[in-house]
Amino acid sequence: MANKTISKKGLPAAQRQELLGVLKTRFEKNMGRHKGLEWADVQARLEANAEKLWSLNEMETTGGEPDVVGHDKKTGEYIFYDCSAESPKGRRSLCYDDEALEERKEAKPDGSAVGMAESMGIALLTEEEYRKLQELGKFDLKTSSWVLTPAYIRKLGGAVFCDRRYDTVFLYHNGAISYYAARGFRGSLRV
Known part of the structure; x- marks a missing residue:
């Protein structure tokens, strides 16, 4: 279930940095999922939309291993999907x-x-x-x-x-x- 102790408005600074580090590592290890995209652009978008980090953290903590799979050029949005090998363990x-x-x-x-x-x-x-x-x-x-x-x-x-x-x-x-x-x-x- 969703973590009720974290505000949906954002994560504490240390947790935010830890999550960004995990996402960056996964992004760099799986470049085939997002050819032509740069992590610096994704990170800037994430930092400008801190409330979305809360949702990404929920995806991560339930075993989803979220990663960037696309970029909507019309809206500028980056698209994340759960990329865990199997259906996320914390959501079965x-x-x-x-x-x-x-x-x-x-x-x-x-x-x-x-x-x-x-x-x-x-x-x-x-x-x-x-x-x-x-x-x-x-x-x-x-x-x-x-x-x-x-x-x-x-x-x-x-x-x-x-x-x-x-x-x-x-x-x-x-x-x-x-x-x-x-x-x-x-x-x-x-x-």
């Missing part, structure tokens, strides 16, 4: 959304993917974003990740998730109330 065993959590009568999970993403200030990856992530590497070879479900599917009680098996990215369905130890969610953040 969640049903799809809070409505599904309320519907579940027995053996309720601790929360929902949509609810946790909202509390962290991030968005669930869409199917299209998930497929773009898979172009940057091989993710979710043992786990799966909830993705943003189209409203018409959710209205009927379902939700969708993706994974990678047999060198192919698959989209599946499940009841939104379901949850599994190997299914979490990946998020995105625009800074």
Whole structure:
């Protein structure tokens, strides 16, 4: 769950510097994810939007290993996705959304993917974003990740998730109330 002791407005200076160091190291180790981008530009944008560092810290502390995967030239925003090899460990065993959590009568999970993403200030990856992530590497070879479900599917009680098996990215369905130890969610953040 989201860390309630840290203000969403920012992180303490020492924690901010530590997080920036982790993000810089990951950025430099994975240049194939963000060809043509410079860390100094990303860091300047992060420092100008300190409240976004709080969300990136939440992504990091729940095991997401956020990294830059793109740059929106129209808005100037840098796009971060969770780039952990498997679905983030601190965000598994969640049903799809809070409505599904309320519907579940027995053996309720601790929360929902949509609810946790909202509390962290991030968005669930869409199917299209998930497929773009898979172009940057091989993710979710043992786990799966909830993705943003189209409203018409959710209205009927379902939700969708993706994974990678047999060198192919698959989209599946499940009841939104379901949850599994190997299914979490990946998020995105625009800074």
